[in-house]
Amino acid sequence: MDELRPRPANSYALTPVGFLDRAAIVYGDCPSIIYNNISYTWSQTHRRCLQLASSLSSIGLNKGHVVSILAPNIPAMYELHFAVPMAGAILNTLNTRLDARTISLLLCHAESELLFVDPMCVSLVNEAFSLLPSSAKPPLLVLIADDDEVLPQQPSPTIHFYDTYEGLLEKGDPAFNWTRPKNDFDPIVLNYTSGTTSSPKGVVHCHRGLFIVTLDSLVDWSFPKQPVFLWTLPMFHSNGWSYPWGMAAVGGTNICLRKFDAPTIYGLIKKHGVTHMCGAPVVLNMLSNSLTNMEPLKNPVHIITAGAPPPATILSRTESLGFVVGHGYGLTETGVMHPDGYLEIKDRSKDVIISGGENLSSVEVESVLYTFPDINEAAVVARPDEFWGETPCAFVSLKEACCRIPTEKEIIEHCRGRLPHYMVPKTVVVKEKLPKTSTGKIQKAVLRDMAKAMGSSRASRM
Amino acid sequence: MDELRPRPANSYALTPVGFLDRAAIVYGDCPSIIYNNISYTWSQTHRRCLQLASSLSSIGLNKGHVVSILAPNIPAMYELHFAVPMAGAILNTLNTRLDARTISLLLCHAESELLFVDPMCVSLVNEAFSLLPSSAKPPLLVLIADDDEVLPQQPSPTIHFYDTYEGLLEKGDPAFNWTRPKNDFDPIVLNYTSGTTSSPKGVVHCHRGLFIVTLDSLVDWSFPKQPVFLWTLPMFHSNGWSYPWGMAAVGGTNICLRKFDAPTIYGLIKKHGVTHMCGAPVVLNMLSNSLTNMEPLKNPVHIITAGAPPPATILSRTESLGFVVGHGYGLTETGVMHPDGYLEIKDRSKDVIISGGENLSSVEVESVLYTFPDINEAAVVARPDEFWGETPCAFVSLKEACCRIPTEKEIIEHCRGRLPHYMVPKTVVVKEKLPKTSTGKIQKAVLRDMAKAMGSSRASRM
Numbered sequence: 001m002d003e004l005r006p007r008p009a010n011s012y013a014l015t016p017v018g019f020l021d022r023a024a025i026v027y028g029d030c031p032s033i034i035y036n037n038i039s040y041t042w043s044q045t046h047r048r049c050l051q052l053a054s055s056l057s058s059i060g061l062n063k064g065h066v067v068s069i070l071a072p073n074i075p076a077m078y079e080l081h082f083a084v085p086m087a088g089a090i091l092n093t094l095n096t097r098l099d100a101r102t103i104s105l106l107l108c109h110a111e112s113e114l115l116f117v118d119p120m121c122v123s124l125v126n127e128a129f130s131l132l133p134s135s136a137k138p139p140l141l142v143l144i145a146d147d148d149e150v151l152p153q154q155p156s157p158t159i160h161f162y163d164t165y166e167g168l169l170e171k172g173d174p175a176f177n178w179t180r181p182k183n184d185f186d187p188i189v190l191n192y193t194s195g196t197t198s199s200p201k202g203v204v205h206c207h208r209g210l211f212i213v214t215l216d217s218l219v220d221w222s223f224p225k226q227p228v229f230l231w232t233l234p235m236f237h238s239n240g241w242s243y244p245w246g247m248a249a250v251g252g253t254n255i256c257l258r259k260f261d262a263p264t265i266y267g268l269i270k271k272h273g274v275t276h277m278c279g280a281p282v283v284l285n286m287l288s289n290s291l292t293n294m295e296p297l298k299n300p301v302h303i304i305t306a307g308a309p310p311p312a313t314i315l316s317r318t319e320s321l322g323f324v325v326g327h328g329y330g331l332t333e334t335g336v337m338h339p340d341g342y343l344e345i346k347d348r349s350k351d352v353i354i355s356g357g358e359n360l361s362s363v364e365v366e367s368v369l370y371t372f373p374d375i376n377e378a379a380v381v382a383r384p385d386e387f388w389g390e391t392p393c394a395f396v397s398l399k400e401a402c403c404r405i406p407t408e409k410e411i412i413e414h415c416r417g418r419l420p421h422y423m424v425p426k427t428v429v430v431k432e433k434l435p436k437t438s439t440g441k442i443q444k445a446v447l448r449d450m451a452k453a454m455g456s457s458r459a460s461r462m
Numbered sequence: 463m464d465e466l467r468p469r470p471a472n473s474y475a476l477t478p479v480g481f482l483d484r485a486a487i488v489y490g491d492c493p494s495i496i497y498n499n500i501s502y503t504w505s506q507t508h509r510r511c512l513q514l515a516s517s518l519s520s521i522g523l524n525k526g527h528v529v530s531i532l533a534p535n536i537p538a539m540y541e542l543h544f545a546v547p548m549a550g551a552i553l554n555t556l557n558t559r560l561d562a563r564t565i566s567l568l569l570c571h572a573e574s575e576l577l578f579v580d581p582m583c584v585s586l587v588n589e590a591f592s593l594l595p596s597s598a599k600p601p602l603l604v605l606i607a608d609d610d611e612v613l614p615q616q617p618s619p620t621i622h623f624y625d626t627y628e629g630l631l632e633k634g635d636p637a638f639n640w641t642r643p644k645n646d647f648d649p650i651v652l653n654y655t656s657g658t659t660s661s662p663k664g665v666v667h668c669h670r671g672l673f674i675v676t677l678d679s680l681v682d683w684s685f686p687k688q689p690v691f692l693w694t695l696p697m698f699h700s701n702g703w704s705y706p707w708g709m710a711a712v713g714g715t716n717i718c719l720r721k722f723d724a725p726t727i728y729g730l731i732k733k734h735g736v737t738h739m740c741g742a743p744v745v746l747n748m749l750s751n752s753l754t755n756m757e758p759l760k761n762p763v764h765i766i767t768a769g770a771p772p773p774a775t776i777l778s779r780t781e782s783l784g785f786v787v788g789h790g791y792g793l794t795e796t797g798v799m800h801p802d803g804y805l806e807i808k809d810r811s812k813d814v815i816i817s818g819g820e821n822l823s824s825v826e827v828e829s830v831l832y833t834f835p836d837i838n839e840a841a842v843v844a845r846p847d848e849f850w851g852e853t854p855c856a857f858v859s860l861k862e863a864c865c866r867i868p869t870e871k872e873i874i875e876h877c878r879g880r881l882p883h884y885m886v887p888k889t890v891v892v893k894e895k896l897p898k899t900s901t902g903k904i905q906k907a908v909l910r911d912m913a914k915a916m917g918s919s920r921a922s923r924m
């Protein structure tokens with residue numbers, strides 16, 4: 001069977017980028033991207049990505065070079081998921097909510113050669129560049145200036161832009177013969193963890209890995225052909241769970257957006273007939289607590305949530321509005337399979353509270369807090385206690401529609417009837433908003449610091 | 463990035479066999495196989511496949527050895543799609559409708575070490591063994607005797623069975639650590655072409671190839687989780703288009719069957735709530751011409767057809783009954799794309815008729831014949847003609863419900879109003895049945911021989 005070994009005639013390296021070639025043939029005239037007044041077809045997207053890849057390649061960016069982007073879910077962000085690897089380079093998407101110091105650290109660590117910048121991020125980049133060590137070679141800057149939305153005033157930047165996104169694209173050759181990976185294991189993206197535990201860590205994915213993840217994600221969610229996908233999940237977050245490539249594989253329509261709230265989402269669902277979307281549980285909470293849409297959806301919208309365990313009350317409220325909720329979880333979240341096949345997510349090990357030697361899941365306490373009618377969001381962290389070691393401390397925000405602020409005692413009483421004594425929060429803090437990470441997760445580390453600053457809960461323990 | 467190269471900690475070879483491990487965890491208590499009174503769950507199927515793989519391995523069948531099977535779509539056929547590669551061996555499924563001579567040739571060519579035999583195929587194997595050259599080492603024989611259907615009498619075989627299927631399985635270890643492929647490109651199956659053009663040709667697929675085909679087939683048909691799949695497509699034919707492995711990936715229920723007609727199919731659809739099935743156009747024809755079911759299906763049944771171009775009238779009749787028809791095609795069939803995106807399959811090059819220098823698609827003539835109300839099946843081949851070179855000659859069979867045999871002239875008149883003159887059949891032969899290949903395709907080669915034997919159509923040309 002030795003003659004059957006892989007060779008160019010019978011195999012090539014796996015890559016999710018190839019789905020775009022096929023989409024241009026199979027779905028050529030169908031919509032690929034809709035963003036405000038911009039609309040592209042799959043053959044246009046194919047052509048634009050080839051042009052961009054050609055331009056990147058012609059300015060010397062190819063195998064092994066890192067190309068970064070700092071932008072929300074605009075068309076450029078989608079296109080770069082194809083164009084950068086098509087040049088043979090590695091895509092590095094940066095979180096737009098990071099601070100200038102972290103941005104400068106990541107640009108250095110990634111040894112980024114070029115950075116695409118959304119107009120809204122110009123001042124952030126300006127500051128980040130001022131923090132770069134003098135030994136570092138700053139990346140070339142390209143401004144994504146194709147947006148027709150009115151953008152906030154920017155302080156006049158001291159940084160220099162090499163070109164604009166559309167300028168760079170127009171110089172490219174649409175007949176560019178894109179650079180296929182030589183090997184399945186060639187890198188395609190460089191991501192960074194959000195750094196909730198310590199400093200951000202670099203994560204490299206290879207073409208083969210994301211090819212498989214893309215197909216798996218489509219099978220696992222039983223994607224139909226030509227879905228209408230609303231981009232409420234940031235593409236800078238884990239490459240939008242592989243759906244930028246997945247949409248090319250099934251010829252979907254990508255509804256791009258810069259930012260959103262509940263009315264925007266409901267408006268786009270209605271306007272474009274959205275069938276699928278993803279988002280952290282905060283997005284579900286936003287949708288189910290909104291006062292703008294109390295009528296059920298006309299057609300079911302499939303929504304996948306992950307990133308934090310969604311409380312049962314939010315799940316049921318969202319489903320009652322006509323959303324079909326699926327739930328994913330990551331490797332840092334563990335633990336319980338019920339006999340009926342239901343999987344319950346308990347807690348990240350770092351979020352476990354140890355009170356009097358008992359391990360206590362913050363998620364379980366939160367799920368009870370969410371059943372309190374006025375509570376919008378809840379997070380439970382450890383507060384130091386000289387006797388018990390730690391006690392549960394709850395931070396909550398209230399619903400818009402809430403007219404009266406409940407007392408700490410009322411909330412504790414509510415929990416007392418529903419939880420073992422040791423799990424009942426000993427402290428409840430009502431806040432206007434809870435601090436969030438750039439990916440929309442509640443920042444427990446920040447709350448933990450606040451709880452620590454309060455000192456021992458011993459004195460106030462009941 | 464050199465530290466990121468593949469190693470055991472970050473990668474292993476792709477194989478569709480691994481879907482069974484996952485199915486046993488995710489769908490453990492859900493039905494995997496239903497066959498008459500037999501029903502298995504996914505954890506049972508997992509256990510049985512491991513036992514069988516262990517037994518095969520312990521009798522020395524492993525890396526590189528070929529294991530053959532001659533059986534219809536019974537549970538053993540399904541299980542061997544996992545058990546054989548789990549032992550590290552190569553699965554070779556043989557078509558049960560082949561003649562003894564071809565079977566003996568294929569066993570020799572494949573250097574098969576072991577042959578699983580369905581009771582219905584014992585006399586065929588007996589004859590095939592008698593035709594083996596004396597230099598050939600005959601494979602070990604294992605009888606699949608677990609079936610509870612009444613089987614036809616077999617002539618007492620002179621061949622020796624090493625064991626029964628269940629006997630071999632029971633000796634195996636359910637905790638067997640199955641043999642993963644060392645390399646993506648290790649062979650997993652050895653198939654043979656049906657030999658319509660010349661003698662059958664061996665086709666080796668690797669683990670990687672079928673892993674990708676399996677996922678692609680699920681994405682392409684938008685398979686939901688836990689479908690109910692009716693096995694009307696023979697698994698010996700192109701490994702049932704990868705769906706044996708695909709059903710493990712989505713936790714489907716495999717409805718196995720030994721043979722079928724329209725009442726059997728309609729009965730099983732109703733009994734088990736079948737959601738998906740595959741089959742050649744003859745299956746669609748069987749379903750749409752059946753007198754047993756004239757009421758539409760309660761729930762839509764998705765059916766993929768391929769292997770020959772299904773005539774438009776059969777497609778529309780099948781869809782009107784509640785089937786949702788998808789259509790695949792192979793590389794030997796080519797390729798007209800209409801501006802609206804519809805793809806029309808014209809003809810295999812060998813089926814093209816050249817009459818007076820004009821190329822003439824037999825499929826186009828057949829599609830007109832199918833609009834003749836009494837015609838059940840139609841095939842058009844070339845008949846030699848001393849003047850035109852070739853002329854189209856139609857072979858047709860009539861519907862069960864047809865009370866009067868139409869004349870050759872009526873059929874020709876029907877075509878004349880609907881086709882260019884040169885495409886109208888010059889000869890029409892009404893037959894009780896048309897000859898079929900073992901995979902249900904009409905055997906045009908046989909019909910071509912018949913047409914050839916008629917001599918020149920010159921004398922009878924109108």
